[in-house]
Amino acid sequence: MPEINMVVNGRSMRAEAEPRALLSDFLREDLSLTGTHVGCDTGQCGACVVHVDGVAVKSCNMLAVEAAGCEVSTIEGQAGPDGTLNALQQAFQDHHGLQCGFCTPGMVMSAAALLKENPTPSEAEVRAHLEGNLCRCTGYHNIVKAILAASGQDVSGIAAE
Amino acid sequence: MPKDSGIGASSKRREDVRFLTGAGNYTDDINIHGQAYVHFLRSDVAHGRIVSLDTSAAAAMPGVVRIFTGADFEGVGGLPCGWQVTDRHGQPMAEPGHPVLAQGKVRHVGDPIAAVVAESPEQARDAAEAIEAEIEELPAVIDMKAALAEGAAKVHDDLPSNLCYDWGFVEENKGAVDAAFAEAAHVTTLELVNNRLVANPMEPRVAIGDYARATGESTLYTTSQNPHVIRLLMGAFVLGIPEHKLRVVAPDVGGGFGSKIFHYAEEAFCTFAAKALARPVKWTSSRSEAFMSDAHGRDHVSKIELALDADNNFTALRTETYANMGAYLSTFAPSVPTWLHGTLMAGNYKTPLIYVNVKAVFTNTVPVDAYRGAGRPEATYQLERVIDKAARELGVDPIALRRQNFVTEFPYQTPVAVVYDTGDYNATMDKLEEIADIAGFAARRAESEARGKLRGLGVNCYIEACGIAPSNLVGQLGARAGLYDAATVRVNATGSISVMVGAHSHGQGHETAFPQVVAEMLGIDESMIEIVHGDSSKIPFGMGTYGSRSLAVCGSAMVRATEKIINKAKKIAAHLMEASEADIELKDGQFSVAGTDKSVAWGDVTLAAYVPHNYPLEDIEPGLEETAFYDPSNFTYPAGAYACEVEVDPETGKVTVERFSAADDFGNIVNPMIVSGQVHGGLGQGIGQALLENCAYDPETGQLLSASYMDYAMPRADDVPFYAVDHSCATPCTHNPLGVKGCGEAGAIGSPPSVVNAVIDALQSGGKAVTHIDMPMSPSRVWSAMQG
Numbered sequence: 019m020p021e022i023n024m025v026v027n028g029r030s031m032r033a034e035a036e037p038r039a040l041l042s043d044f045l046r047e048d049l050s051l052t053g054t055h056v057g058c059d060t061g062q063c064g065a066c067v068v069h070v071d072g073v074a075v076k077s078c079n080m081l082a083v084e085a086a087g088c089e090v091s092t093i094e095g096q097a098g099p100d101g102t103l104n105a106l107q108q109a110f111q112d113h114h115g116l117q118c119g120f121c122t123p124g125m126v127m128s129a130a131a132l133l134k135e136n137p138t139p140s141e142a143e144v145r146a147h148l149e150g151n152l153c154r155c156t157g158y159h160n161i162v163k164a165i166l167a168a169s170g171q172d173v174s175g176i177a178a179e
Numbered sequence: 180m181p182k183d184s185g186i187g188a189s190s191k192r193r194e195d196v197r198f199l200t201g202a203g204n205y206t207d208d209i210n211i212h213g214q215a216y217v218h219f220l221r222s223d224v225a226h227g228r229i230v231s232l233d234t235s236a237a238a239a240m241p242g243v244v245r246i247f248t249g250a251d252f253e254g255v256g257g258l259p260c261g262w263q264v265t266d267r268h269g270q271p272m273a274e275p276g277h278p279v280l281a282q283g284k285v286r287h288v289g290d291p292i293a294a295v296v297a298e299s300p301e302q303a304r305d306a307a308e309a310i311e312a313e314i315e316e317l318p319a320v321i322d323m324k325a326a327l328a329e330g331a332a333k334v335h336d337d338l339p340s341n342l343c344y345d346w347g348f349v350e351e352n353k354g355a356v357d358a359a360f361a362e363a364a365h366v367t368t369l370e371l372v373n374n375r376l377v378a379n380p381m382e383p384r385v386a387i388g389d390y391a392r393a394t395g396e397s398t399l400y401t402t403s404q405n406p407h408v409i410r411l412l413m414g415a416f417v418l419g420i421p422e423h424k425l426r427v428v429a430p431d432v433g434g435g436f437g438s439k440i441f442h443y444a445e446e447a448f449c450t451f452a453a454k455a456l457a458r459p460v461k462w463t464s465s466r467s468e469a470f471m472s473d474a475h476g477r478d479h480v481s482k483i484e485l486a487l488d489a490d491n492n493f494t495a496l497r498t499e500t501y502a503n504m505g506a507y508l509s510t511f512a513p514s515v516p517t518w519l520h521g522t523l524m525a526g527n528y529k530t531p532l533i534y535v536n537v538k539a540v541f542t543n544t545v546p547v548d549a550y551r552g553a554g555r556p557e558a559t560y561q562l563e564r565v566i567d568k569a570a571r572e573l574g575v576d577p578i579a580l581r582r583q584n585f586v587t588e589f590p591y592q593t594p595v596a597v598v599y600d601t602g603d604y605n606a607t608m609d610k611l612e613e614i615a616d617i618a619g620f621a622a623r624r625a626e627s628e629a630r631g632k633l634r635g636l637g638v639n640c641y642i643e644a645c646g647i648a649p650s651n652l653v654g655q656l657g658a659r660a661g662l663y664d665a666a667t668v669r670v671n672a673t674g675s676i677s678v679m680v681g682a683h684s685h686g687q688g689h690e691t692a693f694p695q696v697v698a699e700m701l702g703i704d705e706s707m708i709e710i711v712h713g714d715s716s717k718i719p720f721g722m723g724t725y726g727s728r729s730l731a732v733c734g735s736a737m738v739r740a741t742e743k744i745i746n747k748a749k750k751i752a753a754h755l756m757e758a759s760e761a762d763i764e765l766k767d768g769q770f771s772v773a774g775t776d777k778s779v780a781w782g783d784v785t786l787a788a789y790v791p792h793n794y795p796l797e798d799i800e801p802g803l804e805e806t807a808f809y810d811p812s813n814f815t816y817p818a819g820a821y822a823c824e825v826e827v828d829p830e831t832g833k834v835t836v837e838r839f840s841a842a843d844d845f846g847n848i849v850n851p852m853i854v855s856g857q858v859h860g861g862l863g864q865g866i867g868q869a870l871l872e873n874c875a876y877d878p879e880t881g882q883l884l885s886a887s888y889m890d891y892a893m894p895r896a897d898d899v900p901f902y903a904v905d906h907s908c909a910t911p912c913t914h915n916p917l918g919v920k921g922c923g924e925a926g927a928i929g930s931p932p933s934v935v936n937a938v939i940d941a942l943q944s945g946g947k948a949v950t951h952i953d954m955p956m957s958p959s960r961v962w963s964a965m966q967g
Contacts, residue, residue: 036301052208053201055433057381058466062888065381093201103199111195114856118686119198120381120433126199141901148896152888154381154434155686157863157926158896160856176901 027095044082053093064151067124074131093123115164117155185699189852206385214459218303222285225319225543225881237309242302249282259416262514267347275335277507286506289471319881343539348521356534359495363486367569375478375874382433383464388453403429405723432685437549441510476550478503493530509548519554525593563639563932615822615840635941641929642818645727645921648811663810664733665719670803672789674782681721682733702767727921739807815920819843823933832962846920861926867894869934
């Protein structure tokens with residue numbers, strides 16, 4: 019089995035993996051980073067979104083060997099070293115943007131990529147960006163609201179709570 | 180001024196921190212040293228006879244530990260059904276066996292035939308492909324009415340037909356209902372389909388069986404909404420393991436919506452195999468497997484008739500429904516189209532005579548069971564669609580027709596057995612008219628029309644019944660379980676509290692909301708209280724979370740247990756202050772003697788309970804821990820009024836939800852933020868049902884056509900708008916200590932009819948004589964209807 023090196027959340031990591039191993043499985047099973055979730059097998063749900071060299075990817079659609087030598091960022095690397103939530107994570111908590119939490123890592127990673135590209139997206143842009151992230155709990159209301167709030171926009175006019 | 184803690188505060192969810200940092204502990208995140216992995220070989224035909232099963236080549240594949248087939252489960256119990264319905268003639272329903280692995284026949288695409296246990300998931304999957312299964316394909320029955328036709332292939336050879344039951348409710352009223360129809364001034368009739376759905380919690384199911392030879396204890400880690408129910412069903416009926424040797428753990432669970440209530444074959448298999456192999460066995464469902472093995476929801480075909488007198492009063496209601504059971508009876512399947520559906524047919528209206536007939540049918544499809552709302556969405560959909568159609572036929576305002584027929588006096592005995600304890604349907608309708616700005620609709624319609632779009636407004640009401648109970652009643656109705664719940668409040672020596680609850684949180688935020696209740700009662704900080712749930716070895720025997728029951732039933736148990744704590748703590752405080760117990764008051768975490776300045780703090784009392792040096796040992800025991808079981812005296816009856824505004828593109832038939840408003844009466848509210856979130860989620864699912872989602876089978880072959888997210892249209896962020904929700908109209912439940920009703924299912928129950936009503940309104944505004952379109956109202960269905 020090939021040995022794969024990558025920098026994950028700023029730390030050099032190394033493990034052996036089968037050539038057919040998906041990046042999502044490699045992160046979960048070989049590196050024990052179980053915050054990245056797998057909710058489907060057709061690349062639709064987005065629970066597995068991570069950043070590879072700064073770009074949001076669905077880690078179930080990428081082989082682990084393809085990410086060899088790359089910098090990978092996962093949900094485990096988003097909070098501060100002391101555990102303080104970053105602004106986006108905090109907005110998700112403040113605005114109840116999660117319920118069961120299963121889609122949440124992918125939502126946060128996907129939203130982070132949006133805000134990097136487009137720091138003040140419109141509601142329609144947020145909704146369009148989340149096309150590839152399914153949530154079954156929230157009806158998306160508070161996810162969209164949280165992302166708009168994280169971008170610094172006033173969300174007080176959006177239906178309460 | 181909104182409260183910042185206790186009952187009524189929108190406390191931020193403490194569980195969010197672990198979910199937002201990737202520190203959640205979902206079942207698939209658990210790996211046990213030495214575990215093997217199982218892959219199930221599933222039937223790829225809908226109906227067939229297993230002629231031969233040759234596992235020899237597969238068994239020789241790398242890493243294979245053992246291959247199990249149905250033969251390994253002879254003598255082991257089948258998956259039990261938890262509810263027995265009695266038919267119109269007093270006979271019990273047909274109840275076929277449900278083996279863990281197929282024996283003799285396969286009955287739906289996805290039916291498990293064999294289980295390969297191997298050292299890795301990949302090896303298990305590879306070896307499963309090497310199993311040679313010769314299956315003689317048999318004609319499949321998919322359509323329910325065809326399944327009941329003379330000469331139809333039988334799903335179960337040992338049953339007389341594919342009919343599970345033919346249920347009449349209330350059977351004694353049938354003649355009176357028919358007579359009322361004969362005298363009616365107007366009768367509106369509607370035939371409709373409540374489309375088959377797949378619950379699709381984002382976390383697929385997972386099961387890990389573990390067996391400790393040292394103690395003889397089996398442990399099952401599983402994605403369940405109710406670990407104690409699984410322990411009872413699997414231990415007692417399938418594997419014959421006594422409760423004290425069986426532990427069921429449901430850790431963080433990624434959504435359920437009903438589909439994780441039921442006891443599934445994979446849970447029993449992993450527990451069984453772990454003991455047989457003396458090593459842990461893990462199964463992780465793929466999404467594709469989930470589509471063909473998770474219980475599906477809805478799938479009713481109904482005809483509903485509403486009789487009105489000359490003054491537009493509802494005089495009678497008559498329905499006939501075909502309810503799909505699928506190939507086997509899932510755990511609570513028989514109750515859904517009967518006691519969770521027929522009893523809600525009165526809705527918010529004082530219709531005096533109602534008759535509901537339900538024929539439950541076996542087909543070669545995945546079993547169908549409760550999905551968010553479970554029977555109540557099916558009842559609401561029929562009723563609120565037929566009322567809307569009646570209003571259009573009579574040329575009256577749909578809101579006025581509803582208001583005219585509202586139940587306005589409580590308690591109200593419906594003609595379908597249940598008694599509504601409280602409600603105010605005009606209040607929620609008033610609130611809806613306000614938040615939906617119904618007065619402004621005409622202007623918005625004009626604006627849409629100026630852009631070449633059709634705009635429609637649909638309104639509906641709903642009522643639901645939550646916290647199914649009491650146990651002695653549901654027992655008479657066929658439930659094979661009690662429906663109480665339990666909580667243990669364990670006060671620690673330094674005053675912090677662990678509350679062990681039978682309810683299970685898989686998105687509902689119990690870890691945040693439940694402490695708000697205890698904190699309010701004791702006057703201490705919420706952060707001193709921790710909720711423990713999901714592990715049968717830690718929590719008292721409770722029935723779990725479904726049917727919007729957690730706060731109304733388990734929360735009530737928690738209140739009762741906390742009251743016992745307060746009573747005992749007051750005795751201790753009285754002793755410490757040398758006062759009479761009757762004079763002790765508890766406020767803001769301080770016990771004081773009425774009319775004096777004497778007081779002791781909460782922590783002084785809890786410490787005294789555990790270090791009883793100065794303590795009335797002759798009167799009370801040391802320690803401060805109490806358990807309560809709570810069996811409600813009635814259901815709770817949340818109700819509300821919903822409005823949907825759609826735009827329809829006349830060129831393409833595409834429907835866009837422009838506005839959605841929900842005015843709910845949930846009684847008292849503990850955490851408004853969480854309650855709104857529950858409604859939002861239900862609305863998302865209801866709009867999904869109305870416009871997008873459809874679980875489709877090929878009617879000839881029984882192949883599942885919508886078996887992935889490529890084919891099953893889940894609602895996405897750009898399919899829905901921001902919602903306007905309000906729950907300020909509150910008539911507190913009269914029979915539980917918190918006055919709460921339950922909010923988990925309302926959105927999914929109340930939303931589909933208003934979406935359909937809105938589309939019909941839009942099309943009729945465009946001059947189309949369309950009176951009904953079945954869900955999901957895809958662009959092709961809407962466009963086709965417009966051409967007709």
